[in-house]
Amino acid sequence: MRKKRWVPWVLVGPALLIIVLTTVYPLLAALYFSFHKYRLRSPPQFAIQWGEAGLHIDWSLLTLDNYALAFSDSRFINSLQVTFWFTVISVALSVVIGLGIAVIVQKGGRLHTLTKVLLIFPFAVSPALKGYSWRFMLNENYGIYDLLIDQLIVGPINAVLSIINALPFVEIPLLSESIVWLGDKFWALFMLAMSETWGWAPLIALMFVGALGSIDEQIFEAARIDGANRLQIFFRVTLPLLRPVILIVTMLKTIFSLKMFDQVVTMTGGGPVRATQTINYYIHQVGFVRGLDIGYASAMSYILVVLLTICAAAYVSLVLNRD
Amino acid sequence: MTTAATGNRSGFRQQSAKALETAALLLIIAFIVLPILWLAITAIKPQEKAYSTTLIFTPTLTNFEIIFSDTSVLINEGTDRERGEVGRNMIPNVFNSIIVSGATILIAIPLATLAAYAFSRFQFLGNGVLLIWILTTQFIPAIVVAIPFFTLFRNVVVFGKPLLGTQLGLIIVNMSIVLPYAIWMIKGFVDALPGEIEEAAFVDGCNDFQILFFISLPLIRPGVLVASVFAFIMSWNEFLFALIIGREMRTMQVALMTTSGARGIMWEQMAAAGLVVMVPIFFLAMFIRKNVVDGLTMGAVK
Numbered sequence: 001m002r003k004k005r006w007v008p009w010v011l012v013g014p015a016l017l018i019i020v021l022t023t024v025y026p027l028l029a030a031l032y033f034s035f036h037k038y039r040l041r042s043p044p045q046f047a048i049q050w051g052e053a054g055l056h057i058d059w060s061l062l063t064l065d066n067y068a069l070a071f072s073d074s075r076f077i078n079s080l081q082v083t084f085w086f087t088v089i090s091v092a093l094s095v096v097i098g099l100g101i102a103v104i105v106q107k108g109g110r111l112h113t114l115t116k117v118l119l120i121f122p123f124a125v126s127p128a129l130k131g132y133s134w135r136f137m138l139n140e141n142y143g144i145y146d147l148l149i150d151q152l153i154v155g156p157i158n159a160v161l162s163i164i165n166a167l168p169f170v171e172i173p174l175l176s177e178s179i180v181w182l183g184d185k186f187w188a189l190f191m192l193a194m195s196e197t198w199g200w201a202p203l204i205a206l207m208f209v210g211a212l213g214s215i216d217e218q219i220f221e222a223a224r225i226d227g228a229n230r231l232q233i234f235f236r237v238t239l240p241l242l243r244p245v246i247l248i249v250t251m252l253k254t255i256f257s258l259k260m261f262d263q264v265v266t267m268t269g270g271g272p273v274r275a276t277q278t279i280n281y282y283i284h285q286v287g288f289v290r291g292l293d294i295g296y297a298s299a300m301s302y303i304l305v306v307l308l309t310i311c312a313a314a315y316v317s318l319v320l321n322r323d
Numbered sequence: 324m325t326t327a328a329t330g331n332r333s334g335f336r337q338q339s340a341k342a343l344e345t346a347a348l349l350l351i352i353a354f355i356v357l358p359i360l361w362l363a364i365t366a367i368k369p370q371e372k373a374y375s376t377t378l379i380f381t382p383t384l385t386n387f388e389i390i391f392s393d394t395s396v397l398i399n400e401g402t403d404r405e406r407g408e409v410g411r412n413m414i415p416n417v418f419n420s421i422i423v424s425g426a427t428i429l430i431a432i433p434l435a436t437l438a439a440y441a442f443s444r445f446q447f448l449g450n451g452v453l454l455i456w457i458l459t460t461q462f463i464p465a466i467v468v469a470i471p472f473f474t475l476f477r478n479v480v481v482f483g484k485p486l487l488g489t490q491l492g493l494i495i496v497n498m499s500i501v502l503p504y505a506i507w508m509i510k511g512f513v514d515a516l517p518g519e520i521e522e523a524a525f526v527d528g529c530n531d532f533q534i535l536f537f538i539s540l541p542l543i544r545p546g547v548l549v550a551s552v553f554a555f556i557m558s559w560n561e562f563l564f565a566l567i568i569g570r571e572m573r574t575m576q577v578a579l580m581t582t583s584g585a586r587g588i589m590w591e592q593m594a595a596a597g598l599v600v601m602v603p604i605f606f607l608a609m610f611i612r613k614n615v616v617d618g619l620t621m622g623a624v625k
Contacts (some may be wrong), residue, residue, distance in 0.1 A: 007531045009442035010449070013435040015502055016453075023460045029471035040474075104347050110569060111348045118355050120612050124605040125359065126560035128576045129597045133358050136365070136590050142374045144361050152416065198410035202355055207616050259464050262562040266579070280563075284465050287473075288567055294474060302469045312462035315457060 027305070030298040035062045038295035066299035078274055078301060079282040081188065085255040086278060091192035097120070097197060097252050098204030099242075104232065105205065106212050116209065119202040127199070129263055131266030134195040138181040150177045185275035188268050190277050200256075204249055212238070212243040244322050251315040258308055279304050341608045356564050361454025362601070370408070373591035386595035390582070413596060416578035420600075423565075423574060424558040428496045428551050434507035436547055442506065443513035444521070453508075459623060462540060467565040468499050474566065488570035496564045501554045503528045507621045508553060508614075513539070554605055554617050575600045600609035 038044040047061040054221070070076050105115050125133070137145040158174045165172055181187045215238075223237050239246075261280035264270055270277040270285070279300065287297030365373055372380040382540035389396045423546070441447070441452050472495070476486035486492035516539065526540045540547075565574045573581065579600065582593040611618070 005447070008441040008445035008447040011437040011445075011535075012447075012453075015438035015506060016499050018434065019460060019502055021456060022496060022502075023463055026468040026471040026499075027463065029475075030467050033471065033474075035550075101351055104344060104351065111345060115348050115351055117612075118352060119607075120608055120615060121355055121359060123615060124556075124608040125601055126562065126576055126604070128562045128579055129362075129600055130358075132579060132588070132593055133597065135361050136588075137358060137361055142376060144357070144376050147376050172472055198354070198358060203615065203619060207620060208614050250622070255462055261466070265562070266568070280464065280466050284563075284567070287470055288468075295469060297466075297472055301464060301470060304395075304464050308464060309461050312459050315462075316459065319621070320455075 025275060030255075030301060031303055033295055034066050034298035034302050036066070037063060038293070038296050038298075040294060044168065044295070064164075066296045067303075069296060070300050070303060073306055074283060075274065075277070076279075079277050079279045081277060082274075083258060083260065083278045083280075086189060086193055086196075086260055086276075087191060087254055090196040090257045090260075091250060091253045093193060093197040094204050095246065097201040099208055099246070101201060101205035102208030102212060103238065106209060116206075117205050121250040122199045122202050125199065127262035128266045130195055130199055131263035131268075134191065134198070134263075135182060135267045138191055139198035140178065140180045140183075143181075146181065182268055183272050185272055188272055188276050192260075192263060196257065196260070196268060200253060204253065207249055208242065208245065211242055215241050244318075247314070248318050248322070251311060251318055255311050255315060258304070258311065344554050359601070360619045362594050362597050365591055366598045368591055368594075369508075370526065370589075370591050373594075374504070377496075378518060381534070383442075386591045387599075390592050390596050394429075399610065411581060413575070413599070414576050416573050416575050419569075419572055419598065420559055420575040421491060423493050423497065423569075426490070426494045427501055427558040428493070431501045431505050431554055432547060433523045433550050435502055436509050436543075437535075437604075439506045439509035440513055440539060444518070444539075445511050446571070454461070457506055460503045461621075465500070466567075468496060469564060472496050475566055486625055487568065488572050490572060491566060493572070495559060495570045497558045500561070501557055503555065504621075505550045505554050508550040508618055509543070511617060511621075512543050512550075515546075516542055546550050549611050549614045549618075552607050556607055559600075560605060 029157070032046075032048075036044045036046065047058050049058060085185075101115075101119070105112050105119070122130075134145075137143045140146050154175045154177050158177075161172050161174055164170055179187060181191050212320055219237060219241070220233060223233050228236065229257045259280060260278045261284065262280040263275055264278050265284075268276040270281050283300045284298050286293050286300065328610070328625060337396035364378070367382040367384070368380050369383045369385065385396065388410075389408050389441055390411045390413045394410050396408050396410055398616050401461055411482050471576050472492070473487065479486045481489070481491060486495070520542070529538070536577045559574075560576065561574075562576045565577045569577060579593060579596055608615070
């Protein structure tokens with residue numbers, strides 16, 4: 001063949017060098033830091049030293065304290081739990097709502113097409129801005145979401161409840177119209193997940209629209225001729241056919257959710273009382289805001305790396321084994 | 324008679340299904356558009372109306388004036404209690420964002436294009452594994468990259484000042500997210516290009532580099548453009564690096580945080596700054612609309 005052996009390396013080399021410097025170097029450095037006592041205010045003595053006698057490793061300077069600390073630190077355990085629940089809620093909502101949107105939008109029609117175009121909108125909104133705009137709209141005094149939730153959801157439910165309560169012996173408590181969304185531990189986490197869902201469900205819908213489009217229309221036609229109704233077609237035909245794509249999308253979204261950071265900063269600030277402190281946010285607090293403890297922050301971020309590696313391996317094997 | 328009756332009933336069912344579908348579509352549209360619309364509305368509201376859900380107000384550009392001016396701006400002109408607001412002067416922040424994102428793609432895209440071409444067209448030792456490895460670098464949490472570069476850049480002095488808090492520092496760490504991404508995207512476009520043209524050029528006596536620069540590159544230019552837009556959006560919207568590595572050199576994303584004052588966040592100013600952050604990306608996103616799914620999943624969902 002025409003190809004010379006050295007040519008691809010010349011082409012790949014520069015990019016590869018930069019990727020190694022900006023990803024492998026920090027991965028190794030963070031691992032190294034995580035085994036040291038390393039606070040910004042008191043720079044550490046590193047175990048590997050270059051002395052007059054050449055390379056010298058002082059094993060006594062290495063420590064597992066940072067990892068031990070992580071597993072006894074209630075705040076870190078809390079951040080694991082918060083991240084877990086945030087991931088579960090945001091992934092479930094994004095994938096389910098995304099799938100729902102895709103199935104509805106899929107068919108032809110002018111309104112369908114318009115909606116399909118609009119699906120790209122949230123992609124243009126940066127996560128930081130997303131957090132601020134949701135915080136603003138959820139404000140209990142002047143937020144548009146707060147108003148809409150009270151008028152369109154809480155109001156009607158309470159109306160129904162008070163009719164039921166008019167019956168004798170029944171007393172169901174009415175829903176509160178004055179919930180401070182971001183001041184309540186459950187609602188703050190839920191709304192954080194909702195803001196993420198707002199950004200992702202439409203994009204996931206786009207992914208499903210593409211996947212649905214590639215399914216042969218004759219399969220649906222055959223099911224219809226066999227007398228299947230819409231629900232049966234969805235659960236017995238569409239879902240099984242979409243299974244590989246659903247798995248890939250779920251895994252991808254899980255990876256993104258585990259890394260949640262931006263909106264926590266701009267929407268909830270980790271509060272109320274640490275209820276929305278994700279792993280990334282807590283690491284940032286420890287490393288750069290409060291303790292300035294680089295060693296501990298590195299150790300925790302390595303625990304996050306391990307979590308993500310497991311997910312990434314699952315994702316890559318899903319993608320590779322698809323066909 | 325009976326057929327007409329069943330015909331009517333199924334017609335009614337069909338109509339109500341259609342009405343339900345239309346309602347669902349309108350709900351989806353509202354769900355998607357409302358936060359963006361509300362931001363746009365708040366950005367042009369006068370300050371005294373921003374802290375309410377009212378839609379009755381006289382549109383004003385005062386909020387933009389405040390965020391882009393470095394002197395105090397008069398608000399409520401002509402009323403008896405004129406109040407001034409100190410300008411926030413976000414012009415440097417806009418430039419920071421443009422310079423960082425622009426330089427990031429100017430460095431990353433040419434390198435990514437060459438690498439993507441090699442991965443697509445050449446068999447070389449370990450190229451498959453290398454490509455998957457590049458994909459997995461995308462799953463490294465940004466905080467792990469940020470910590471060592473933070474400590475490194477505190478001590479590395481370039482042009483007489485530490486890299487921490489400079490545009491150059493942020494551009495360097497941005498490479499870790501943009502470069503692997505761009506390689507995968509552009510590789511997809513090279514893969515889609517039929518190889519016959521290149522073979523023909525080879526038969527005509529072109530060497531590998533002549534083929535790359537004079538035959539293939541012009542053909543994949545649209546794909547490279549799409550990848551550039553993607554890379555630009557990624558670094559424009561990037562927040563964690565901008566916060567930790569960018570520091571006082573604030574990009575617009577971080578500058579959003581500076582709209583808070585003594586009375587908490589000035590929402591009308593945040594909304595105005597938010598529009599400045601969002602609108603350019605909005606147009607870019609429309610431009611790459613067809614490629615967004617491939618871009619987000621690196622072609623995993625097709």
